[in-house]
Amino acid sequence: MRNLLSAADLSAEEVFSILDLAEEMSEVQARPIKKLPALRGRTVVNLFFEDSTRTRSSFELAGKWLSADVINVSAKGSSVSKGESLRDTVLTIAAMGVDAMVIRHSASGAPAQAAAWTQIPVLNAGDGTHEHPTQALLDAFAIRRHLRRSDPEAEIAGKKIAIVGDLTHSRVARSGVSLLRTLGAEIVLVAPPTLMPSGVGTWPVSLSTDLDEVLGEVDVAMMLRVQRERMSGGYFPTPREYTVGYGLTRDRLAKLKPGAAICHPGPMNRGLEISADAADAASSLVLEQVAAGVAVRMSVLYHLLGGEEDQ
Amino acid sequence: MSTSQRPLLITGVEFVDGSGGDLLIIDGAFVDPDRAPADVERVDATGLLALPGLVDPHTHLREPGREDTETIATGTAAAARGGFTAVAAMANTQPVTDTAEAAEFVHDTAIREGAAKVQPVGAVSKGLAGEELAELGLMARSRAGVRMFSDDGRCVADPLLMRRALEYVRAFDGVIAQHAQDPRLAGPGACCHEGEISGRLGLGGWPAVAESVIVARDVQLAELTGSRLHVCHVSTAESVEVLRWAKQRGIRVSAEVTPHHLLLTTDEVLGYDPTYKVNPPLRPAEDVQALRQALVDGTIDAVGTDHAPHARQDKEHAFADAAFGMLGLETALGVVIETMIDSGLIDWFRLVEVMSAAPARILGLSDQGQPLVEGSPGNLTLIDPGARARVDAGDSLSLSRNNPWHGRDLPDPVQLTVWSGRITYRRS
Numbered sequence: 001m002r003n004l005l006s007a008a009d010l011s012a013e014e015v016f017s018i019l020d021l022a023e024e025m026s027e028v029q030a031r032p033i034k035k036l037p038a039l040r041g042r043t044v045v046n047l048f049f050e051d052s053t054r055t056r057s058s059f060e061l062a063g064k065w066l067s068a069d070v071i072n073v074s075a076k077g078s079s080v081s082k083g084e085s086l087r088d089t090v091l092t093i094a095a096m097g098v099d100a101m102v103i104r105h106s107a108s109g110a111p112a113q114a115a116a117w118t119q120i121p122v123l124n125a126g127d128g129t130h131e132h133p134t135q136a137l138l139d140a141f142a143i144r145r146h147l148r149r150s151d152p153e154a155e156i157a158g159k160k161i162a163i164v165g166d167l168t169h170s171r172v173a174r175s176g177v178s179l180l181r182t183l184g185a186e187i188v189l190v191a192p193p194t195l196m197p198s199g200v201g202t203w204p205v206s207l208s209t210d211l212d213e214v215l216g217e218v219d220v221a222m223m224l225r226v227q228r229e230r231m232s233g234g235y236f237p238t239p240r241e242y243t244v245g246y247g248l249t250r251d252r253l254a255k256l257k258p259g260a261a262i263c264h265p266g267p268m269n270r271g272l273e274i275s276a277d278a279a280d281a282a283s284s285l286v287l288e289q290v291a292a293g294v295a296v297r298m299s300v301l302y303h304l305l306g307g308e309e310d311q
Numbered sequence: 312m313s314t315s316q317r318p319l320l321i322t323g324v325e326f327v328d329g330s331g332g333d334l335l336i337i338d339g340a341f342v343d344p345d346r347a348p349a350d351v352e353r354v355d356a357t358g359l360l361a362l363p364g365l366v367d368p369h370t371h372l373r374e375p376g377r378e379d380t381e382t383i384a385t386g387t388a389a390a391a392r393g394g395f396t397a398v399a400a401m402a403n404t405q406p407v408t409d410t411a412e413a414a415e416f417v418h419d420t421a422i423r424e425g426a427a428k429v430q431p432v433g434a435v436s437k438g439l440a441g442e443e444l445a446e447l448g449l450m451a452r453s454r455a456g457v458r459m460f461s462d463d464g465r466c467v468a469d470p471l472l473m474r475r476a477l478e479y480v481r482a483f484d485g486v487i488a489q490h491a492q493d494p495r496l497a498g499p500g501a502c503c504h505e506g507e508i509s510g511r512l513g514l515g516g517w518p519a520v521a522e523s524v525i526v527a528r529d530v531q532l533a534e535l536t537g538s539r540l541h542v543c544h545v546s547t548a549e550s551v552e553v554l555r556w557a558k559q560r561g562i563r564v565s566a567e568v569t570p571h572h573l574l575l576t577t578d579e580v581l582g583y584d585p586t587y588k589v590n591p592p593l594r595p596a597e598d599v600q601a602l603r604q605a606l607v608d609g610t611i612d613a614v615g616t617d618h619a620p621h622a623r624q625d626k627e628h629a630f631a632d633a634a635f636g637m638l639g640l641e642t643a644l645g646v647v648i649e650t651m652i653d654s655g656l657i658d659w660f661r662l663v664e665v666m667s668a669a670p671a672r673i674l675g676l677s678d679q680g681q682p683l684v685e686g687s688p689g690n691l692t693l694i695d696p697g698a699r700a701r702v703d704a705g706d707s708l709s710l711s712r713n714n715p716w717h718g719r720d721l722p723d724p725v726q727l728t729v730w731s732g733r734i735t736y737r738r739s
Binding site: 085112 | 507522623
């Protein structure tokens, strides 16, 4: 694996390898001293053109617990405001001799462009409304763990997963569809037609505009954040109407199959797409997803950088 | 640039009707070749096809304001290399060409430094702001003799302003050239065709309907006002249908298509390469086929390059943040030969019509787009229709390098360009 730009780049074998190593990494996470020597002497730059406390902290911890030197560069707006192009910013960082770049950018495709400009491994930490592959991996990790609590041999293959809400603007959904399909899940996308991405009819999923119709059938309800900052186009009439149609309300909780998991990538709009009851329910994986993020990112960094010395 | 004011005798040319002969230009006009004087400059054109000089109704020359990306001198040199003897320079310069003085600056600079005729296009609205009419009449009466007006780069979105502009230019037989893009339907984040690919890549979609609704509105305003409307860079099958309806109805509308919309599809953006970010965006193959057919049947009148030079630093951003536009002057004829002649869709007569005669008529240029006969202005392009080459972006007379054809094998036909009796490009 030279880069991780899209969940679609990963084969099922690669996903299993990442998830299995993440299981081991999560044990490290539970130790009082959380340090492995795997990436000692390697340098990872978190190049964040877009703010994200959660994802940046997660990558930073992942790198540090593997003993890598981690630098955070908050490049928000700098390439434009100082007149430097994205290419120059990327090449400048690369020229410093770093071993990997973790890039988050508000524009879709920026990490892919960076990967075309440099030989250094590039890890996509979320690009615009395109993809967030480590989010999909951590979702899969948390879901698989949840399933294995009742059946130690359980896999995601064959499970039915609903991804609900603002699909148009969601990089989580795009990566999630790719990765969960690779793992053999059945996916139903649920949203009002205004929030369905262009061309979604060609995706390997089923579609629904009726959450109540699908809720009783699914093993996982993955609620997406309503990205109100992108809502200038009037995608739905009012927050109240959205909640009534597509929110995981207290009433809808009762319609879920027993044991069905609830996921949310955060940050949550409590009371809009997810009620407090659902967010804090026993079957909610929200905090487990956050915890899984560090383990999964340790695993990904190891897959990108750790094996090279052996070659 | 090679120049000559000596009489020019071109021997052994082939014409588009299959006949052959010689051409003599004296004092900027074709004369009887038998009257060649002794001191004539001779060009052996055996095996080459002679076309009237090409005319581009849609060029961005960037001077004044962005002379780092193109100047009138370099842009017209690129035009001459592409076989063009005249180009229409769009108004979105810095400052905007929205006054008589600004239009005269472009006109006068081109007379001093140009390798082709430059017809300034005036802005429709002051500063391209879409709010108040620019000084259309003063630009028309200026030395530049502006006849085409366009806010190109932006759409004249306000229907009342569009109506007034169409009405106003009727007084001097002007034409309003519209960049058809509803700014609400194709909002600020729109950077590629809205469809399966934009949905998958997470890029802001520019829906086809954002173009055709404006074309539909404007042809009805043109009918209401009896004025001339020109639709820039048509890119969708739906727009073609609207234009077909309007022409059948007798509405005074003309339209152009770019070479890149005749060949490239939205698949090019799959790698997020901003070279392929253009406005309007590259469309799916079905639209490309509809555009080709429209150029065959006359629904689309002309080819316009939308030559849009950009500095590297304006393109080397994330796809959504990069500037719109691609180069086109030097490769336009090759792309049209590839898509329309070599595929058998049109013959050379039709090519001359869409790349020379029709654009000259649309722009009101009586000294361009004329047949190669005695008395006509001495504008021509000599081409080798079979010549091909791999395009090298570094090998360009433009100051910019945003060339979408880099690395592709394309017809490379132009051997010699003559503007008003003066050799403006000669293949070395």
